Amino acid sequence: MDRNIIMKTEKISKIYQMGEVQVAAIKDVDLQLYEGEFVVILGPSGSGKSTLLNVIGGMDLPTEGKVFMQGEDITDYNDKKLTAYRREKIGFVFQFYNLMNNLTAKENVELATEICKEALNIDEVLEAVGLGDRKEHFPAQMSGGEQQRVAIARAVAKNPALLLCDEPTGALDFETGIKTLSLLKKINQDFNKTVVIITHNVPIGEMADRVIKMRSGEIIEETINTNPIDPEGIEW
Numbered sequence: 620m621d622r623n624i625i626m627k628t629e630k631i632s633k634i635y636q637m638g639e640v641q642v643a644a645i646k647d648v649d650l651q652l653y654e655g656e657f658v659v660i661l662g663p664s665g666s667g668k669s670t671l672l673n674v675i676g677g678m679d680l681p682t683e684g685k686v687f688m689q690g691e692d693i694t695d696y697n698d699k700k701l702t703a704y705r706r707e708k709i710g711f712v713f714q715f716y717n718l719m720n721n722l723t724a725k726e727n728v729e730l731a732t733e734i735c736k737e738a739l740n741i742d743e744v745l746e747a748v749g750l751g752d753r754k755e756h757f758p759a760q761m762s763g764g765e766q767q768r769v770a771i772a773r774a775v776a777k778n779p780a781l782l783l784c785d786e787p788t789g790a791l792d793f794e795t796g797i798k799t800l801s802l803l804k805k806i807n808q809d810f811n812k813t814v815v816i817i818t819h820n821v822p823i824g825e826m827a828d829r830v831i832k833m834r835s836g837e838i839i840e841e842t843i844n845t846n847p848i849d850p851e852g853i854e855w
């Protein structure tokens with residue numbers, strides 16, 4: 620595996636002030652992500668996974684610490700630069716697909732790529748996610764798994780440096796969930812994209828190059844899988 624660091628965090632913390640009480644959603648997190656890597660961040664509810672993802676993705680700023688993407692500290696960015704960062708560098712995939720219901724699959728992807736400089740060919744990406752013959756369909760005409768494929772195509776077509784996925788199988792049945800994981804693996808390999816999945820679903824870790832476990836806002840364990848398994852072999 621190529622071991623070029625694409626992004627790293629240095630001692631990031633996020634503290635929420637809740638009245639008199641301070642809640643530390645993440646504490647002193649040091650994380651490195653490497654180019655082309657498939658990473659699964661595991662942790663129970665409330666362990667800080669979404670907070671970490673939001674900070675890496677430039678949707679939220681840490682209270683302390685620094686976040687470097689390709690050598691640049693994004694915590695120094697003003698709003699305009701941070702917006703450009705989210706647009707150009709990050710592809711997001713969420714549990715609920717967040718598609719525009721009045722737009723077709725293809726139009727949903729087009730909308731996201733219009734504002735991107737390095738966008739990929741939309742038809743090719745829709746083919747790659749297995750939706751070559753469903754491009755003109757509206758979300759309501761597609762299954763949950765197909766809608767998640769559109770959401771993945773939308774994120775990938777921007778040609779981001781990093782694909783961040785928040786419980787991407789959370790709303791799907793087991794079989795469709797496995798297919799979605801296989802697709803994310805394919806995107807990781809075919810497009811050489813760094814993919815990060817956050818989930819509480821432990822078996823998903825078996826397909827990752829690296830598994831990072833979180834608890835109470837901290838990274839408590841990091842494991843390198845020398846032989847990550849094929850997503851088809853995962854069971855839960």
Ligand SMILES: Nc1ncnc2c1ncn2[C@@H]1O[C@H](COP(=O)(O)OP(=O)(O)OP(=O)(O)O)[C@@H](O)[C@H]1O
Nearest residue numbers: 635642643644662663664665666667668669670671
């Ligand atoms: N906006 C907020 N205001 C106050 N506290 C927050 C806020 N967002 C998160 N927290 C707290 O920070 C902690 C970590 O939350 P976070 O959502 O990052 O965890 P998570 O591991 O993603 O959980 P889940 O799997 O349930 O989404 C929790 O204790 C949560 O209540």
